[in-house]
Amino acid sequence: MTARGDAGATREAGEARRPVLRVVRGRADAVDVAALTAVLTARLQAPGPTRAPAPVAVWDSPAHRLGVTAPGPDAWRTSGWGRR
Template sequence: MAPIHVLHGQPTPEELATVLAVVSARAAATQAAAGAARAGAGPATPWNDRARRLRTTPKPGPDVWRTSGWAR
């Protein structure tokens, strides 16, 4: 992180610590979002959606074996 310079006023140590905490948290959140975007974390497709594993089992009927592997 680049050094921070106080240009106007005389902040107390508590005020300065508060500002630095907010700026640090904001920078960390931005960096985490950029890392997630680089990792390809996008919307789930039917093939990699974890909720797909929780679906109900197919009901008995004709040709159920064909539709059991379809994405929902």
């Protein structure tokens, strides 16, 4: 049984297969083809780009309703100040 299942096993021995990679220009030796195959295999197995998290609507945020703001650049200094 082949990696493609039984469909590959039913081919006749005389039938020609199309090559997966084809050198269009230049002369590639076995090392070049092996390097290209390794790069393409690694690229195809790499995970795709991850999606960014969905933005949170400000009007639905409990912190926004309570008047809590995000800490600013001077938050460490102003944290000791009393609330107004």
